[in-house]
Amino acid sequence: MFFIDVIEVPGLGNRGYLAGGERTGVVVDPPRDIDRVITVAARRGVRISHVVETHVHNDYVSGGLELARVTGAAYLVPAAAHVSFERTPVHDGDSVAVDAGLALRALATPGHTPHHISYVLEDDGTAVAVFTGGSLLIGTVGRPDLVEPRLTERLARAQHASARRLAAELPDDTAVLPTHGFGSFCSSAQMAGGDTTIGKEKASNDALTRDVDAFVAGLLAGLDDIPAYYTHMGPANAAGPAPVDLTPPAQADPEAIAGRLEAGEWVVDLRHRVAFAEGHVAGSFNFEAQGQLATYLAWLIPWGKPVTLLAESAEQLAAAQRELARVGIDRPAAAATGAPADWLRPGERPASFRRATFADLAAHPRDGVVALDVRRDSERAGGHVEGSVHLPVHTLQRRLDEVPAGQVWVHCAGGMRAAVAASLLDAAGRDVVAVDDGFDAAEQAGLVVRNG
Known part of the structure; x- marks a missing residue:
């Protein structure tokens, strides 16, 4: 018998995994805070024998190196990944024993990164699951543009080939267990659902239903903004992250x-x-x-x-x-x-600003009012309030001087990013109103919504 436990990292839209048998287990793509992983293994009563990475991650700091050190596990990293620490290099076709009857087999699946590897969990020689990292996701694939712009198209084509390799070599009932895609910006598109199999992906995934040219064109056209901090994640993971320190910070009066x-x-x-x-x-x-x-x-x-x-x-x-x-x-x-x-210091008063809805914006006189849309470019392309100014929230801090004069009514798709933007504007001394409402309500409120 085998088990697979999911280690959710919902804030980043990722998943790690612990898989194993009666005595030992293997961890795939662990988060930085390894105490969570150790707790899951303790509950299972298994020793962590291997820690594996599907690739050098671009969206979070891995806990793999420290987890391997703490547990004494072998640390498996793709052989082609350029890293500065000792690890067990993994090549296509390598296999390691996990527990009685259980093995993990490596399949090279470049595309999300040039060195990406997926790991097939085999029970008595039969594939039961595949840990696909940033390769084959649920209904989509990992984005190919995080490594080097000049490699993007080449990696997109590699994603198509890698997805087809997985589909060709694994049974239809093999569970597909990706690391990215549950809200992560490492996913090339939004996913639907939380579980899938090779057979389901054959019927619905563009990488498996479209020819390579059509797939690549669609993939590249749909790529979204890349979070700025991604620039720092790959180098940190390649250098070998320091152990995490979660002791309480100094108190501020x-x-x-x-x-x-x-x-x-x-x-x-x-x-x-x-x-x-x-x-x-x-x-x-x-x-x-x-x-x-x-x-x-x-x-x-x-x-x-x-x-x-x-x-x-x-x-x-x-x-x-x-x-x-x-x-x-x-x-x-x-x-x-x-x-x-x-x-606040004695005598200081708290700052505040108004919250409103799209109906409030529709009813408000427009003279002296700036409607500021802080959604991403891809969101705005699907519809925007006529006359609104567009500055994505991740660009706003450096572009505050581009916000026209007047009272600023700031909105996003649901309210959270509008609140971030409103706080930035408020701190800069602007008169701001945060539209805490779903964008679908804009047209219903009588505002003119244009596409493109």
């Missing part, structure tokens, strides 16, 4: 918070956008702890800029610190818990 703001550092309020809009420390930015905190904070913050976290509770702070460590924001400069009254 109101004077320290004010001092850090005055020094130009980032003070990030983790509370829900409703609470932030009602009252916050002037100059602080709002990145909700729930949602894609790590993705958007790491995307927007100048790399290496000290960050102080403001949280409602120690639990919220610890969870945020863990999530940020996964993308290389290792140690907050300081932190504080509570509410604005605990973070």
Whole structure:
């Protein structure tokens, strides 16, 4: 008998896996915070014998090197990956025993990266699952443009060939278990569903239903923006990440918070956008702890800029610190818990701004009003409010001077990114209204929505 446990990393849209038998198990693409993986293995009562990477990751800091060191497991990394640490190099066709009757076999599947390898879990010689990393995903494939722009088309064609290799060599009932694609920007398209098989992918995945030229054209046309912090993830993983440090950060009192703001550092309020809009420390930015905190904070913050976290509770702070460590924001400069009254100096009043809906925007006189759309280019192409200004949220901080004069009503697709943008504008002294509403409500409210 074998088992496969999923290790969800929802904030980044990724999954790691622990698979094994009665005594031992193998970990695939582990997150930075390896204590979670060790806990899963302890619950199963298995020893981790192998830690494997499908590729050098571009979207998060891997915990693989440290997990292998702590557990004494063999660390398997594709042989063609250029790394600076000792590991067991893996070549196409290599096989390792996992437990009685269980083995892991490597299949070269370049495309997401040139060195990418998928791993087939075999039970008594029969393929039962394949860990596909950033190769074959659910209904799509991993994006091919994260390594080097000049390689993008070549890697897109390799993705097509790799997907077809998996489909040709594995039984239809083989479970497909990707690392990316559950909200990750490493996916070339949005996925539907949480599980799949080789047979299901044969019927629905463009890589398996379209010829190579049509597939590549569609893939390249659909590629979205790349988070800025991805630039730092590959080098960190190739060098060998340091062990994660999740000990509590230094506590910041109101004077320290004010001092850090005055020094130009980032003070990030983790509370829900409703609470932030009602009252916050002037100059602080709002990145909700729930949602894609790590993705958007790491995307927007100048790399290496000290960050102080403001949280409602120690639990919220610890969870945020863990999530940020996964993308290389290792140690907050300081932190504080509570509410604005605990973070402001005597005599200071909290800042605030208005929240509204698209119906409010439709009913409001348009003179002196700027409708600011902070969605990505691909989202805006599907429809936008007529007359709105477009500045994607990940570009806003460096383009604040491009926001026209007037009261700024800022919106996204659902409200979270609008709150981030509103906090940036508020900190810059602009009169801002955060549209906390779903974009589908814009046309229903009577606003003119144009395509393209």
